[in-house]
Amino acid sequence: MYAALRSIGSYVPKKILTNFDLEKMVDTSNEWIEQRTGIKERRIAAADEHTSDMGAKAAKVAIDRAGIELEKIDLVICATLSPDHLCMPSTACLISQKLGIANVMAFDISSACSGFVYMLQIAKAFIESGMKKHILLVGAEKISPLLDYNDRTTCILFGDGAGAAIIEATEDKNEAIIDVHASADGNYGDLLITAGGASRFPCCDATIKQGLQYIKMSGNEVFKVAVKTLTSDVVDILAKNNITPDQIDHFVPHQANLRIIEAVRKKLNFPIEQTVLTVAKYGNTSAASIPMAINDAYEEGRIKYGDLMLLDTFGGGFTWGSALVRFAGKSL
Ligand code: COA
Numbered sequence: 001m002y003a004a005l006r007s008i009g010s011y012v013p014k015k016i017l018t019n020f021d022l023e024k025m026v027d028t029s030n031e032w033i034e035q036r037t038g039i040k041e042r043r044i045a046a047a048d049e050h051t052s053d054m055g056a057k058a059a060k061v062a063i064d065r066a067g068i069e070l071e072k073i074d075l076v077i078c079a080t081l082s083p084d085h086l087c088m089p090s091t092a093c094l095i096s097q098k099l100g101i102a103n104v105m106a107f108d109i110s111s112a113c114s115g116f117v118y119m120l121q122i123a124k125a126f127i128e129s130g131m132k133k134h135i136l137l138v139g140a141e142k143i144s145p146l147l148d149y150n151d152r153t154t155c156i157l158f159g160d161g162a163g164a165a166i167i168e169a170t171e172d173k174n175e176a177i178i179d180v181h182a183s184a185d186g187n188y189g190d191l192l193i194t195a196g197g198a199s200r201f202p203c204c205d206a207t208i209k210q211g212l213q214y215i216k217m218s219g220n221e222v223f224k225v226a227v228k229t230l231t232s233d234v235v236d237i238l239a240k241n242n243i244t245p246d247q248i249d250h251f252v253p254h255q256a257n258l259r260i261i262e263a264v265r266k267k268l269n270f271p272i273e274q275t276v277l278t279v280a281k282y283g284n285t286s287a288a289s290i291p292m293a294i295n296d297a298y299e300e301g302r303i304k305y306g307d308l309m310l311l312d313t314f315g316g317g318f319t320w321g322s323a324l325v326r327f328a329g330k331s332l
Contacts, residue, residue, distance in 0.1 A: 001169045002176035003127040004328035005120075006068075009061025010163040010295035011054050012282065013045040019156070026152045033156050038258020042159025042283035045142045050084045052094035054162035055140030058291070059099055065329060066166040068134055070099065073166075075126060075135040076106040079115025079287035081316070082142045083108060086198060095138055112192070113254050113315025114182065115139050115287025116163070117323050120311075121180040123167040133169040138162065139287035146194055148214040157256070158215070159283035163291025168328075174306070175328035181237050182321035188225065191218045192316035226256070226314040227263045230322075234268055234312050237322045243308075245270055250303055254313035255279035255289040264312065276302070286315065294327075304331040 018041040019030035033039055045054060055078055063070065078092035085091075092106040111118040119137045126132040140162035147155045170176070196212025197203045207213065230253070238245065251270045253261045255278050265275055276297045278289075285292055290311055297303045305327060312322040 003124040003167050004170040004175040005325050006166045006168040007062045007066035007329045008165050008295045008298050009058045010292045011057035012161045013043045015044045016041050017044050025149050028152045038279050039283045040280045044144045045160040051082055051140045051142045052084050052091045055095045055138040056098035058162035058164040059138050062164040062166050072134045073101050073136050074104050075132045077119050078108045078138045079119050080140050081112050081286050111319045113286045114313045114319035114321050116290040117313045117321035118182050120323050121182045124177050127169045135167045138164045139291050141286045141288045146215050154215050154217055157284050159285050161285040161288045161292050163288045178324040179241050180323040184317045184319045188318040191221050226260050229320050230264045230312050230314050231267045233322045248310045249307040250309045252276045252293050252309050252311050256284045301332055303327050
């Protein structure tokens with residue numbers, strides 16, 4: 001059995017926060033944000049709209065597009081750094097409940113922005129081992145409550161949203177997810193961290209006063225390691241599978257910063273037309289970013305059945321990964 005990416009879906013909240021809005025909130029400018037990141041605007045979830053709500057909406061689109069009955073789904077995984085609840089229940093359990101999927105294994109993974117690629121590796125292993133046949137993957141993020149809107153180095157970067165995919169067992173090798181790389185190095189943990197709120201620094205007046213509930217990042221250092229690691233990882237996965245950049249139909253990078261994407265793209269000689277870019281309109285939506293980007297390109301009619309996609313991602317941990325994936329959903 002091979003694992004095939006059978007469908008894609010996404011959901012974005014209605015509220016748009018532009019760079020001009022941010023100019024009124026913090027010492028920054030539209031020009032600075034656009035030049036340094038490529039971001040123009042991002043979506044912000046409503047107060048009563050939670051990660052699991054957005055995840056369930058994206059999942060519904062993917063399930064409908066796959067034309068699969070709910071009863072057939074035998075595993076639900078959610079990748080998120082902004083779960084509804086810190087410890088339990090998992091966001092995957094809440095998404096399953098919202099969709100009406102009961103009595104199947106459901107769990108969250110914590111690998112920050114690399115979540116979607118990590119989930120692909122897990123789903124591929126479950127399907128190739130014969131243990132599962134129809135897996136729902138959801139990358140969902142409500143990052144806005146984890147941002148300090150007085151910290152201009154982080155609050156301009158992130159947005160909310162969700163993306164989802166159905167991964168199915170197939171006997172057709174031409175539909176298969178070809179390969180997935182997923183890796184991590186905890187030595188870099190402090191460079192991108194939400195230190196407070198869990199067991200090491202439990203939520204209390206002191207941790208709140210220090211702002212430990214918010215995302216903190218050493219942007220410049222993250223940037224350098226991201227470019228270096230992503231480039232070498234993509235070179236490795238292409239070489240290992242005897243695939244050259246011109247055989248890739250769509251390069252779908254994690255949408256964190258246009259300059260990171262451009263640095264990797266240029267080193268690998270991917271033409272811009274081959275590259276899927278959504279960072280300008282959504283900012284960094286962490287684990288949701290790649291499925292949201294695939295979804296947008298699919299809805300634009302760019303991604304079709306049988307197309308070969310190269311995904312790459314990098315995030316807190318540090319975690320990183322890349323994947324060679326055939327799109328095995330119906331062309332629009
Ligand atoms: N508006 C205006 N000025 C800002 C600013 C903002 N939003 N944020 C930082 N600055 C200032 C800094 O204070 C600094 O000023 P100084 O020179 O007077 O000290 C100057 O801009 C340059 O800061 P620096 O951090 O070197 O900028 P940069 O070019 O590295 O860009 C990031 C900052 C965060 C955009 C960039 O480092 C980045 O994208 N890093 C990777 C982040 C990322 O992708 N993280 C997620 C990984 S999944």
